[in-house]
Amino acid sequence: MGRGKIEIKRIENANNRVVTFSKRRNGLVKKAKEITVLCDAKVALIVFASNGKMTDYCCPSMDLGAMLDQYQKLSGKKLWDAKHENLSNEIDRIKKENDSLQLELRHLKGEDIQSLNLKNLLAVEHAIENGLDKVRDHQMEYLMTKRRNEKMLAEENRQLSFQLQQQEMAIASNARGMMMRDQDGQFGYRVQPIQPNLQEKIMSLVID
Numbered sequence: 001m002g003r004g005k006i007e008i009k010r011i012e013n014a015n016n017r018v019v020t021f022s023k024r025r026n027g028l029v030k031k032a033k034e035i036t037v038l039c040d041a042k043v044a045l046i047v048f049a050s051n052g053k054m055t056d057y058c059c060p061s062m063d064l065g066a067m068l069d070q071y072q073k074l075s076g077k078k079l080w081d082a083k084h085e086n087l088s089n090e091i092d093r094i095k096k097e098n099d100s101l102q103l104e105l106r107h108l109k110g111e112d113i114q115s116l117n118l119k120n121l122l123a124v125e126h127a128i129e130n131g132l133d134k135v136r137d138h139q140m141e142y143l144m145t146k147r148r149n150e151k152m153l154a155e156e157n158r159q160l161s162f163q164l165q166q167q168e169m170a171i172a173s174n175a176r177g178m179m180m181r182d183q184d185g186q187f188g189y190r191v192q193p194i195q196p197n198l199q200e201k202i203m204s205l206v207i208d
Helices: 014-039 064-075 082-108 118-190 198-207
Strands: 044-048 054-058
Touching (some): 014 044, 014 054
């Protein structure tokens, strides 16, 4: 006996609604994967639950962005405004420019040059020679600056050494002066008479 026909309408019971959503969402993702493998179809699926949670699937052969771009072209519907289109074009331009610079850098390193013609090879050679000239000029400037700095440091060191020598000489001179003053003080003390009344005693003896 077959199942009865289910009326398609909103499920009022919240718990039943969540359970039904989970089952049918999983069934949709499963079917999307199956049709991708069985029929070699390009499938993208985006599902938003009532609570805002998103579930998505995209076939391995194409990313979602490319899928949406193809949809926009084939359906004629505008998914992106002019601002986003300009941004996308700018990103593409930067990517191409970066690829070109990376290729040019490899050429300057001597890599991937087999496909270059004579004109391109001469251009690469000219760029390398210009680069070498700039490197040599910068190297010479660096060496000259280094020598000037070394000369300045040597002169400063010489002046500091001279000032230090002058200070040492002044300190030594002051030390000698202090020593001489100390010696003079000691000699003056020694010439003091040991018996200050000796002369008076001699005079008294003479008179007697």
